Amino acid sequence: MDEKPIPLTQLPISKRGRIIGLDGGQGFKKKLRAMGIKEGQIIKVVTKQPFRGPVTIAFFSCQMTLGRGMADKITVEVI
Amino acid sequence: MIKKIVLMGNPNVGKSVVFSRLTGANVIASNYPGTTVDFFKGKMRVGGETYEIIDAPGTYSLEPSNKAEEVALEMLKNADIVINVVDSTNLERNLYLTLELLEQNKPIILVLNLWDEIKHLGIHIDEKTLEQLLGVPVIPTVALTGEGIKDLVTNIKNAKVNDKIKPTSEEGRWIEIGSIIKKVEIVEHRHHTLRDRISDLTIKPLTGIPIALGVIFISFWIVRLIGENLIIYLLDPIFDNFYLPLIEGLSEYIGPGTIHTLLIGDYGLPIDKIESLGMLTTGLYIPIGVVLPYIIAFYFMLSLLEDTGYLPRLATLVDKVFHKLGMHGHGIVPMFLGLGCNVPGALSTRTLETRKQRFISATLLAICVPCMAQLAMVFGVLGKHGIFYIFIVFITLIILYIILGLILNRFIKGESPEIFLEIPSYRRPSIKATIKKTWMRIRWFLKEAIPFLFLGVLIINVLYALGILQFISNALQPIMISIFGMPGDATIALITGLLRKDLAIGMLISLDMTPLQLVIAVTMLTIYFPCVATFSVLIKELGMKDMIKSASLMIGVAVIVGFLLKIILLGV
Numbered sequence: 236m237d238e239k240p241i242p243l244t245q246l247p248i249s250k251r252g253r254i255i256g257l258d259g260g261q262g263f264k265k266k267l268r269a270m271g272i273k274e275g276q277i278i279k280v281v282t283k284q285p286f287r288g289p290v291t292i293a294f295f296s297c298q299m300t301l302g303r304g305m306a307d308k309i310t311v312e313v314i
Numbered sequence: 315m316i317k318k319i320v321l322m323g324n325p326n327v328g329k330s331v332v333f334s335r336l337t338g339a340n341v342i343a344s345n346y347p348g349t350t351v352d353f354f355k356g357k358m359r360v361g362g363e364t365y366e367i368i369d370a371p372g373t374y375s376l377e378p379s380n381k382a383e384e385v386a387l388e389m390l391k392n393a394d395i396v397i398n399v400v401d402s403t404n405l406e407r408n409l410y411l412t413l414e415l416l417e418q419n420k421p422i423i424l425v426l427n428l429w430d431e432i433k434h435l436g437i438h439i440d441e442k443t444l445e446q447l448l449g450v451p452v453i454p455t456v457a458l459t460g461e462g463i464k465d466l467v468t469n470i471k472n473a474k475v476n477d478k479i480k481p482t483s484e485e486g487r488w489i490e491i492g493s494i495i496k497k498v499e500i501v502e503h504r505h506h507t508l509r510d511r512i513s514d515l516t517i518k519p520l521t522g523i524p525i526a527l528g529v530i531f532i533s534f535w536i537v538r539l540i541g542e543n544l545i546i547y548l549l550d551p552i553f554d555n556f557y558l559p560l561i562e563g564l565s566e567y568i569g570p571g572t573i574h575t576l577l578i579g580d581y582g583l584p585i586d587k588i589e590s591l592g593m594l595t596t597g598l599y600i601p602i603g604v605v606l607p608y609i610i611a612f613y614f615m616l617s618l619l620e621d622t623g624y625l626p627r628l629a630t631l632v633d634k635v636f637h638k639l640g641m642h643g644h645g646i647v648p649m650f651l652g653l654g655c656n657v658p659g660a661l662s663t664r665t666l667e668t669r670k671q672r673f674i675s676a677t678l679l680a681i682c683v684p685c686m687a688q689l690a691m692v693f694g695v696l697g698k699h700g701i702f703y704i705f706i707v708f709i710t711l712i713i714l715y716i717i718l719g720l721i722l723n724r725f726i727k728g729e730s731p732e733i734f735l736e737i738p739s740y741r742r743p744s745i746k747a748t749i750k751k752t753w754m755r756i757r758w759f760l761k762e763a764i765p766f767l768f769l770g771v772l773i774i775n776v777l778y779a780l781g782i783l784q785f786i787s788n789a790l791q792p793i794m795i796s797i798f799g800m801p802g803d804a805t806i807a808l809i810t811g812l813l814r815k816d817l818a819i820g821m822l823i824s825l826d827m828t829p830l831q832l833v834i835a836v837t838m839l840t841i842y843f844p845c846v847a848t849f850s851v852l853i854k855e856l857g858m859k860d861m862i863k864s865a866s867l868m869i870g871v872a873v874i875v876g877f878l879l880k881i882i883l884l885g886v
């Protein structure tokens with residue numbers, strides 16, 4: 236299995252990944268973590284919009300759309 | 315001192331429904347995050363004691379990331395007791411804010427709302443253990459049906475300052491949450507349900523975009539269908555068969571004179587519902603007979619879109635386009651709300667994160683998004699000339715929205731952060747809630763529209779009597795003709811539109827203008843200035859300085875568009 240860290244945007248749709256790192260400013264990381272998008276969290280990609288549009292992810296039992304730039308700053312490993 | 319109870323919680327967990335249950339006052343609730351953007355106060359009496367209850371916007375943490383969340387935190391500061399409403403289907407994520415609140419040293423009650431939803435999601439929550447672990451009362455509720463609300467009310471006196479949870483870091487909170495969840499929640503494995511499948515289909519681009527186009531098309535089609543039929547089969551017959559004879563009698567009784575002109579219009583039969591410009595004729599017929607049917611139809615459809623949870627999916631699909639215009643997908647919410655009335659549309663720009671986004675969203679809203687009163691004007695004035703002319707107006711507005719957005723995005727300083735939006739699960743809209751919400755909005759419209767139309771009719775009549783309108787119209791005649799290809803009298807319609815756009819219907823119809831001239835007039839009327847109500851809200855939301863900028867844009871754009879349309883449509 237491929238266990239190299241990849242940005243969330245490269246996580247294949249419907250595969251599960253574990254977050255291993257967040258990039259970016261303190262405020263941004265805080266905002267994500269308060270939502271539960273934090274190191275160790277298991278997430279899935281529901282869909283990606285074309286032309287580098289936003290990414291919709293699923294974690295816990297909720298879904299969330301976030302911009303491609305933000306998703307790029309989330310590093311995951313495929314599990 | 316009356317104790318203040320503030321409802322705090324993540325967005326879209328049902329705070330506003332709980333608020334309505336507790337206070338009996340009605341506030342708007344919808345199935346998307348960011349419905350409430352301001353605070354609302356209400357009163358509740360329990361056992362001889364009166365409490366003030368405050369519904370606040372939702373927030374994910376105690377660090378605000380937009381104006382709506384700032385409002386929530388402001389409310390929290392003055393709270394004597396906090397009711398923390400959480401989404402039981404999403405307990406783990408919601409507990410983050412709960413822990414932050416518990417660290418605040420305020421008496422708290424935890425409400426596990428949406429309790430009805432957890433059963434078919436295969437989630438089991440042990441609320442008794444949760445109560446022990448957190449050291450504050452925990453009450454399961456189904457706010458929509460009222461289940462558990464009584465329990466909540468009787469437990470308000472038991473609200474406690476937590477002594478179990480100690481302040482800690484982000485990481486510490488998540489560790490704490492992890493250990494709490496292990497003890498109180500079991501989630502059964504669950505297969506893909508129909509609801510999940512619909513959710514997937516409507517958010518994936520390949521299927522989602524065609525569905526979105528279909529949904530929008532059908533929505534407008536239904537709005538027109540309901541609106542038209544209400545007019546043809548209900549309102550017009552009532553006005554023609556019952557109301558007009560009454561007014562004719564009244565006209566006889568009053569006889570010609572100033573009072574007649576003011577109340578009914580010029581003396582003599584037939585009395586025209588639209589053009590006569592009397593308070594009891596035009597002043598009542600336009601809001602009730604022309605605009606109201608579309609208001610009913612529109613808000614009914616909007617409620618359905620809101621309560622199912624479709625809007626955040628639409629926001630996801632259009633995000634990329636809106637980003638090019640300096641906003642992000644959530645900008646679709648002010649736009650949709652604005653189609654009903656620009657006032658709530660302008661307020662909902664608070665959910666956008668930066669000044670730049672709010673400025674662009676509000677300005678485009680005021681310029682390019684016609685509210686129901688404006689739409690009624692477009693249909694009322696151009697309808698009988700054919701759908702083609704209406705089409706020109708819409709195409710112009712859409713093109714303008716895009717071009718102006720692209721330009722503003724380039725030239726307005728500031729950042730346009732990316733979308734960060736929770737996608738709620740689909741819910742079947744309750745018919746009762748839909749009707750109630752539609753009714754609340756209709757009442758609001760009537761309260762807002764009728765006084766303004768009365769006032770407008772009054773002012774116009776006075777200005778006419780004094781000869782002021784005729785003077786302005788004569789003075790501007792050459793300018794109007796040379797720049798916009800319109801007769802000077804059209805100025806009067808433009809001035810009237812400052813108060814309310816629907817008021818201009820009667821003025822425009824009574825003028826002798828070609829359909830293409832009317833297209834120009836109607837388009838300019840839509841663009842150049844929002845109604846006074848929207849204007850005052852925008853001043854508050856944007857601040858004076860930005861509002862002056864925005865207003866100059868409105869006027870500038872109206873002049874340019876009017877001029878271009880003259881060249882294109884009239885060929886001179």
Ligand SMILES: Nc1nc2c(ncn2[C@@H]2O[C@H](COP(=O)(O)OP(=O)(O)OP(=O)(O)O)[C@@H](O)[C@H]2O)c(=O)[nH]1
Nearest residue numbers: 326327328329330331343344348349350372456457
């Ligand atoms: N099934 C079910 N639906 C509920 C319940 N409580 C609220 N809802 C629905 O959940 C949605 C959100 O309710 P709101 O009251 O608008 O949520 P809010 O917390 O005020 O949301 P914001 O103002 O956006 O922060 C609405 O569509 C409600 O009808 C409940 O107990 N059960």
Ligand SMILES: [Mg+2]
Nearest residue numbers: 329330349350
């Ligand atoms: Mg609310």
